[in-house]
Amino acid sequence: MRNLITDVAGVLVGNAEDYGIASGTTAVVFEEPAVAAVDVRGGAPGTRETDLLALERTVERIDAIALSGGSAFGLEAGAGIGACLAERGRGFQVGAVRVPIVPGAILFDLLNGGNKKWGRYPPYRELGFAAAEVAAGTFALGSAGAGLGATTAGLKGGLGSASARCGLHTVGALVAVNALGSVTIGDGPHFWAAPYEQAGEFGDLGPPASWPVDALALRHKAMQAGNTTIAVVATDAVLTKAQAKHFAVMAQDGLARAIHPVHTPLDGDTVFAAATGHVALADPIGDLIALGTAAAHALARACARAVYEAGALPFPGALPSWRDRFGGR
Structure with missing residues (x-):
């Protein structure tokens, strides 16, 4: 286990970045088409081809998922990923x-702070192609891929991942944390996701020894700063499209356990779920409950890892990273 979403059999991930524009793309590529669903709870989502994931739609399986910076411009990353897969003969x-x-x-x-004057066409189609081309079992976290330009309330955001065993199954999460809210408690270094941490994956600080009196005070970025947390959870279980939908619904709670506040009118929080279909469910109800619970835990851990692993952007006035502020603790 690498503590990455790629611990799930059949899942590969690739990153591509443009450091000049301070943005990037992450491609989640499935070695074989995967059953998928999506759960959208943020008030300002930007999405591509999510309608076809509805339960009544014809297409049952997908080839990849695109996570990208760039707001609406970044939706072109999916075209680049599709072009890469088309060259390999993949598709419906x-x-x-x-x-x-x-x-x-x-x-x-x-x-x-990045230079977004890219001319007539943004670079996200090419970034998507490049990310899909290098998709593999290992990939960078923190200020990488879709997490390169991400920020949170007071700290640099980033790309995070985590995985876990769940009986006979494996569950994994991947997230780009660019939240309006905060992943840390008050002004200190402790993560909201501390109860779910495994093996010191984000500093092993645990919860604060004494709870700050203003821990629940509303902390958020300036309203015009730009937000949204986007994620993928995956499992090697055999799931129907309806089961994958409920898997996504349960997993979305991982964001609520790691980010405060979350699902705001200015966030586009979106969680995709994918099942690669390698291991059948022994108990369709009980196993799905266990998988969804494990996915929520893994997604919370991945959010904390995203910020813990991130590095600050090299621009005047850029937010500090967690390590910049608390690395000596």
């Missing part, structure tokens, strides 16, 4: 052609 069969199915979501990172 329609007569003599194949159409890669690549849903996606974006976060807003246009005001983070």
Whole structure:
């Protein structure tokens, strides 16, 4: 176990960044088409091909998922990922052609100090292609991929991942944390996700020894700063599309355990769920409850890891990273 979403059999991840614009893309590529669903709770989502994941839609399986910075411009990352997969002969069969199915979501990172004057066309299609091309079992966390330009209330955001065993199954989470809210408690170094930490993966600080009196005070970024947390949870279980939907619904609670506040009118919080279908469920109800619970825990851990592993952007006025502020503790 690498404590990455790629511990789930059949899942690969690749990152691509443009450091000049301070933004990037992450491609989640499935070695074989995966059953998928999505749960959207933020008030300002930016998504691609999520309608086809509805239970009544025809397409049952997808080839990849695009997570990207760039706000609406970043939706083009899905086209780049699709182009890469098309070259490999991947996609939904329609007569003599194949159409890669690549849903996606974006976060807003246009005001983070990078140079967004990219000319007529933004670079996200090429970033998507590059991310899919290098998709593998290991990948960078923190200020990487879709997390490169991410921020939170007071600290640099980033890309995080975590995994866990759940009986005979494996569950994994991947998240780009760009939240309006905060992943840490008050002004201190402790993470809201501390109860779920495993093996010191984000500093082993645990909860604060004494709870700050203002711990629940509302802390958030400036309203115009840009937000949204986007995530993928995956399992090697055999799930139907309806079961994958409930898997996504349960997993979304991981964001609420790691970010305060969350699902605001200015966040586009979106969680995709995917099942690669390697291990059947012994108990369709009991196993799904266990998988959803494990996914929520893993997603909370991944959120904390995203901020813990991030590095500050090299621009005047950039937010400090967690390590900049608390690394000596």
